[in-house]
Amino acid sequence: MHESLRRLASEEVMVERGDMRRVRVELLDGDHVSVDVHRRANGGDLLDKVCDNLDIVEKDFFGLLHLQRGDPRVWLDLNRRLSKTFRNEPWDVRLAVKFYPPEPSEVKDDNTRYQLSLAVRRDLLEGRLQCSNITHALLASYVLQAELGDREGPTSLSSIRAVPLHAINEEFEAQVDELYAKHKGQTPAEAELNYLDNAKKLSLYGSELHCVRDSEEVDLVLAVNSHGISIYRDGVLMNRIPWAKISKISYNKREFRLRLRPSECDEFETHVSFKLSSTRACKKLWRCSVEHHMFFRRWEPVPVEVIPGLRRLGLRRLSCRRTLRQIRDSNECAPVA
Template sequence: MHTMSMRLVSGGTYNVRASEMAAHLQERQQKSITCMVHFLDDSQEAFEVDKRAKSQHLLDKVFDHLELVEKDYFGLQFIDLTPAPDTMGHGSHQSAGPYSLRWLDPLKTIKKQCRGPPFEFFFRVKFYVSDPSKLSEEYTRYHFFLQVKRDILEGRLVCPHNTAALLASYAVQSDLGDFNPDEHREHYLADYQFIPSQTEEFEKQIAELHKQHRGQTPADAEYNYLDKAKRLEMYGVDLHNARDQSNIDIQLGVTSVGLVVFQNNVKINTFPW
């Protein structure tokens, strides 16, 4: 064991134990860091990456884990522990309570961007396509389906009640298959959550619509889900708070077709690319 070191502080001295010094030295000598990635299906996986490697190395490991072919639509987000300002003018942030979510830059190291350990990331759709039902890979569509479902549940994608029920019924068909009166008794949807304030009446509406989807495979149901979701006015809109010339609160949305302006979740202007 090393001799304990002594440091002078105001009013006296304190000991720094050799074990603490050894732990600090060990941390400096570690060549890799552990990154926990949370996926859209609520699973999670730990990945070991070289602490000096660019973040693209982590992205590559995640894509390999998922066996994703169409990689360019997806990215990893992390919680930026710097409190989010009231007005955000850059596309790198999304609100996450008092903090914000930032996209991991693949050209920089992880430790240059994130505080940790722990290093936690969220796998998300980064670029929404205008017609996700036409994506060439079924597995890519599956992740878009999971993302849009999460967008509605977390209130980022505003959706009329009847449309939300129809979308939810496709999600149920994807998960449970055809409606079966022997298995799917009253309240069989009680453990599902599709919208922020879900009611029993809403679940009954979903159940009635679920009965109409007999014969649809999970891939069929997810295709139909995305075909309906793409028509929502706020589908794929990444909103950022701003103020106009009259100091009125607005939201600027970046989409695949151009820049859109919303006020109180109502689109008031569009500027095509």
């Protein structure tokens, strides 16, 4: 009898373990943690679990990246089961900020702001965000204040991963130390907020970059962010299209299309199109644009309509659970501690 119970208990443990999957998560500070989720869990369940472990309250700004066919920046579909995205364990994902708040001061939770500052620091380190040397020094000085506080004497920039190693020299370190001395007395939360208030002024702050070509086969970069879609050529801003100007976003195979509302001087709508390297890249740009428009412009998430008879178009699911306006409304209604 006792042997039968032990055998039954061991079988139940095996079944329980068999229902769980191991996920390896890279955090914004570069550390790795392992998370166990149910095999039927979707991307949203995993994101909630990671944010809960890090005590992140405002989860809707964040997402999870994974590697897909050589592309390291593919966002995990929060509505899709993880087992349909990954095959071999451990499943590897990377925590990242998906929607950068245009006003970091509106972020109520200090830990959320800290994670946001880590994301900006990573963007600078990996080259997705560019700035001048003096701005780089100012941002690094706020990182030192947040990490070390009112510390006297020389500091090591390489140890806190504030700027790329190739940018560090004696002149740059002297600039940082001079600025760092002016922040004396600031708390870590105040220094992080000042860091973000200066970072938000950068032209590529919070931008998702996509390589495209225009009708004349000229290489361009489209930057999708909270304000709209910006067009860059050789690092120079050529045009900025705000969300209010865009009436429709669509794609067909490798062609990405924007329909623009007429201005005061125009009588008809304008159509702008770009070419991408593949249908997959084009769909990625379309999804990024629609999700950003939905998050920053809509009152609430709107599902993409399924076209009858075209089942494939029904797969255009979007990973946006709450919009920025819903987050603001919930923060305003939240009781003051």
